[in-house]
Amino acid sequence: GAVVSQHPSRVICKSGTSVKIECRSLDFQATTMFWYRQFPKQSLMLMATSNEGSKATYEQGVEKDKFLINHASLTLSTLTVTSAHPEDSSFYICSAPSVGLNTEAFFGQGTRLTVV
Amino acid sequence: AQSVTQLDSQVPVFEEAPVELRCNYSSSVSVYLFWYVQYPNQGLQLLLKYLSGSTLVKGINGFEAEFNKSQTSFHLRKPSVHISDTAEYFCAVSEGRGSTLGRLYFGRGTQLTVWP
Numbered sequence: 001g002a003v004v005s006q007h008p009s010r011v012i013c014k015s016g017t018s019v020k021i022e023c024r025s026l027d028f029q030a031t032t033m034f035w036y037r038q039f040p041k042q043s044l045m046l047m048a049t050s051n052e053g054s055k056a057t058y059e060q061g062v063e064k065d066k067f068l069i070n071h072a073s074l075t076l077s078t079l080t081v082t083s084a085h086p087e088d089s090s091f092y093i094c095s096a097p098s099v100g101l102n103t104e105a106f107f108g109q110g111t112r113l114t115v116v
Numbered sequence: 117a118q119s120v121t122q123l124d125s126q127v128p129v130f131e132e133a134p135v136e137l138r139c140n141y142s143s144s145v146s147v148y149l150f151w152y153v154q155y156p157n158q159g160l161q162l163l164l165k166y167l168s169g170s171t172l173v174k175g176i177n178g179f180e181a182e183f184n185k186s187q188t189s190f191h192l193r194k195p196s197v198h199i200s201d202t203a204e205y206f207c208a209v210s211e212g213r214g215s216t217l218g219r220l221y222f223g224r225g226t227q228l229t230v231w232p
Contacts (some may be wrong), residue, residue: 006159034219043206043224044160093159095220103148103167105210105220107159 003027004096006108013084013115021079021111023094029074030096034105035067038091047092050077084115118142118209122223130231131199137192137226139207149190150208150220151181160206166190177201202230 003026013019023033031052036044048069049057056069066088068080077096081088094108119142129135141147148167152160164175171183181192190207207223 004159009157041225043222044220045222046219049219091157095160097218104150104162104165105208107152107161109159110157112157 004094004106004108006094006111008111009109010112011114013113015085015115016083018080018082019084019113021081021092021094021113023077023079023096023108025075025096025106028096028098030077031074032097033071033077034095034097035069035077035079036093036095038093038110040091044093047079052077081113084113086115089113089115118147118211118221120207120209120221120223122205122207122226124226125224126227126229128229128231129197132196134195135193135197135201135228137205137207137228139190139192139223141188141190141207141209141221146211148210149181149183150210151175151179151190151192152206152208154204154206154225163192163205197228197230199230199232201228203228 005024007022033050035047037047038044046059047062050069050071052071052074058064071077091110091112093110095105097105121140123138150165151163153163154160163179164173166173166183174180179194183190205226208220210218210220
């Protein structure tokens with residue numbers, strides 16, 4: 001089946017620095033990718049929809065300047081957490097939907113971000 | 117926007133017992149329904165999905181779910197669980213738009229714990 005690769009799986013960074021998370025669709029093209037955030041013992045909350053070749057669409061309450069999303073190609077979307085703070089520590093997961101008869105969303109492995 | 121309700125946050129069962137994880141969603145003209153499983157610090161793995169057709173859907177690892185439009189439910193069942201089924205389970209809904217899968221709305225998750 002289709003594979004979505006997300007890197008890194010874990011990252012620890014100092015407060016005030018920026019961290020980039022990559023999400024790649026390995027064997028299909030994704031014009032749209034979704035970025036979710038998951039707090040401990042909670043569900044996944046959609047942060048933004050990444051659109052290839054255009055600006056991302058952010059959910060209400062998500063800071064565009066803090067969570068920069070770039071969808072530079074049909075197989076790569078990146079999420080950059082800028083000027084990270086401890087409250088940004090979380091589990092971030094990307095997802096890319098396939099189209100056609102086997103419609104489903106494929107998820108990356110997730111990135112555990114810890115800001116110290 | 118859709119809302120998804122998973123009525124049970126935790127479900128403890130003994131090995132080889134049957135289990136049902138409940139999921140209800142807010143009504144819509146047409147929806148796609150999914151169940152995902154998540155192991156600690158990992159992404160989501162698709163268990164099964166309902167797009168159209170037969171209301172009884174069979175998935176991986178012996179799980180199945182039944183789509184009930186009148187009750188707007190999509191409960192997940194397994195006749196005999198194993199210890200390896202211990203994980204977090206998420207119900208998700210996407211509004212149907214032909215073959216294009218939109219964003220997913222997730223329930224809060226149900227922690228299934230299987231005891232020996």
